[in-house]
Amino acid sequence: FFSTVLLCLPGFGMTTPATVGGKIFLIFYGLIGCAGTILFFNLFLERLITVIAYVMKSCHERQLRRKGVLPHNGRRGSGTSEVDSLAGWKPSVYYVMLILCVASLIISCCASAMYTPIEGWSYFDSLYFCFVAFSTIGFGDLVSSQNIKYESQGLYRFGNFVFILMGVCCIYSLFNVISIVIKQSINWILKKLSCKCCHRCQRRLFRSRRNVVMPGNVRSQRNISIETDVVNESDTDGRRLSGEMISMKDFLASNKVSLAIMQKQLSETANGYPRQMSCNSKQNGFSGGVGALAIMNNRLAETSVDR
DSSP states (O other): OHHHHHHTSOOOSSSOOOSHHHHHHHHHHHHHHHHHHHHHHHHHHHHHHHHHHHHHHHHHHHHHHHTTSSOTTSOOSTTHHHHHHHHTOOOBHHHHHHHHHHHHHHHHHHHHHHHHHHHOOOHHHHHHHHHHHHTTOOOSSSOSSOSSOOTTHHHHHHHHHHHHHHHHHHHHHHHHHHHHHHHHHHHHHHHHHHHHHHHHHHHHHHHHOOOSSSOHHHHTTOEEETTTTEEEOOTTOOOOOGGGOOOHHHHHHHTHHHHHHHHHHHHHHHTTOGGGSOSTTTTOOOTTOOTHHHHHHHHSBOOOTTO
8 A cells, every 4th residue: 555655646644654764765666666657657648548549530430431431341442532531530639538537537436436335434535535546636634544454455455556546547647638628728818819919019010110102191002012022002003103213222121021021921821831731730739748748749639729
């Protein structure tokens, strides 16, 4: 029980080393053991996401076959593009979060059903203990396996070990998925705020800029032709007056911001908007992540809000 509480990171504090030798041993044992446990959690998360992705992909293929998009014999026919797109298909973060929530609830309910009669707690207190223990909070107000003797003590200790291990694994995976959902929500809010700020700044800049060539009252009727790199009047008048001719140097000096914006837009158009090349890389802020975040980024599709 001490090793389970120590390595799974709840840290109730009910069983602690008392001697100097025990404390020194705990430092080295916890250093290696906790690192190995975190590695086990990451591997468990990867395998769990792989199984969920495989099951959801199989269900997605069945739905496509029922709709007639994919052939029933498995050969590539008219649905070649759908099969190719299905090769890189990934499950949605929200579906995985729902599945992990259900799995965590099932494990917590089963563990509470074991703790309630054996420990003498109420069912709600057992659920509270499961959340505190599985989420590695470890307050220590309720601790299992603290009585001197239990009925079927060996079986109860084994069940306690299994429930704590599986519960911590599921809650750990669930926390990582929820962190991605929170990150997407924050990015969506920041994107909306930045879009509004950018529009306001551009309007203020457009209104405050004075044109060197023409006065402000005629400025609103002109537009810049990207193809010809000259300033034209409105569509009804395509010629410039002789008194309004300026040199290219003066034109570039007075329109640096507009030319920079046009150059950026042309570059993105020529490159095909690389930031929106695929749905899998959309809002991908965890690229190059470490540990569980890298695993979630590789295994899941960070679903956008409009999907």
